[in-house]
Amino acid sequence: MAGVGVAAVSATALAVPAATTATLLAAAWIGSLLPDADRAGSRVYRRTRVERRVPLARLAGWLLRLPLRPLVLLRHRGITHSLVACAAVALATWALVGLADADLGVAAGAGMAIGYGAHVLADACTPAGVPLWAPLSSKPTWMLPAWARIKTGSAREFVVATALTGALVSATFLL
Template sequence: MLVAGAWLGSLLPDADRAGSRIYRARRLERRAWPLRIVGRLARLPLRALILLGHRGLTHSLLATAAVTAAAFALASTVVPALAHEVAAGILIGYLAHVAADACTPGGVPLLAPLSKRRRHLLPRPARIPTGSLRELAVAAALTGGTVAVTLLLAG
């Protein structure tokens, strides 16, 4: 549940962009029409976030806290025994996404709506443009490192 929550949490900050991966039906949804309907209904409330503009409020600490609290509340009603794991996963994924976007030249408005100032985790020369070869290399290195640590801890 922690991994599933982290995966979902990593997609949620980009719900403010119409073409975002959060709005795409997954393979299971495409194969089973009842799941397709459920998926579309579940995504419907997120559509309003498109009005906020990309990398705005959804990339802030306030949004991170609100989404985590909402995930915990929802999970508490659906699967109470796993609510903490789901909420922790959402928090980890959401924070990872915001932190990654804070490493780009555009940064993130971390303290929105109190401040529109964009924050960065890296100095200007080290910032990684989205969609660049550097981004792919960093993502591959981080993925490889995560897999290696997971295998070491599991073994």
């Protein structure tokens, strides 16, 4: 939610064309799911409604997820929750999409960095923290002091997410 919201505010503030905005938002959405690819039941592995109804989309989704499957062998909130992983995924996205269209490659890379980074920073606000500097260090990093950390799935997380969503929607319409 945070990554897509920040991407939407950014696109609105920069007044980018519709195709660029769509690419930025789609990449931010996918990027926000990728850090949890190290967990077998995570949202990134679930079929979308379109995939459930359209056999060709089901096949495409399966093929696109195939390279992610080995990540489930990694420890959850390990290297996939680091700045190195965020940079690597953003650069790979920029390069791959840039082969088809250079301008959209930049938007896709930026969106991926925004979505992935927002997920990692949000997880750094939880009691577990994240190994932000992995593989250089596996020591957890937190963005909040111990008393303010938000447990995943708690009512407090819902309140913070609702407030953040409201702020991002307001900012998008005010720009």
